[in-house]
Amino acid sequence: MPMQIIEFTTDKRFVRRARELKTIETMVRMYCRGHRHQGGAPLCSDCGALFEYAKRRLERCVFGDAKPTCANCVVHCYKADMREQMRVVMRWAGPRMMLRHPVRAIVHLIDERRPVPTLPAKSAKSRSATKDSAGSEVPRAEGDRTRR
DSSP states (O other): OOOOEEOOOOOTTOHHHHHHHHHHHHHHHHHHHHTTOOOSSSSOHHHHHHHHHHHHHHHTOTTGGGOOOGGGOSSOOSOHHHHHHHHHHHHHHHHHHHHHOHHHHHHHHHHHTSOEEOOOOOOGGGSSEEEOTTSOEEEOOTTOOOOO
């Protein structure tokens, strides 16, 4: 199946991201309970920190509600250690989701097949060339990060 590219859109209700957040929470809870992590709350401190990190990343996603699943995303916003930890959690909880939460698992599998959106266009301020006082374009040096 060829990959389709769709335009960047945002649904103001964020229904899809709310559903994905519930799926992530379910997977982290299953992993924490399945590995008998210690703690009086539903999640141990490590799993709680992982879930809070995933929640922050999901809220700040540049794609909005058109967000693809993280495995298919062109922007990897997770830090390397958190990405590896989330991969371990999903690898353990994914197959078990079909038994414990079949509807949520099937919807997640359907979401994986959604086309990947394109990145939003960058603003004129962040382009690689700037204008000098005369109005002509002056290209920036390779390592130049200063504002002109």
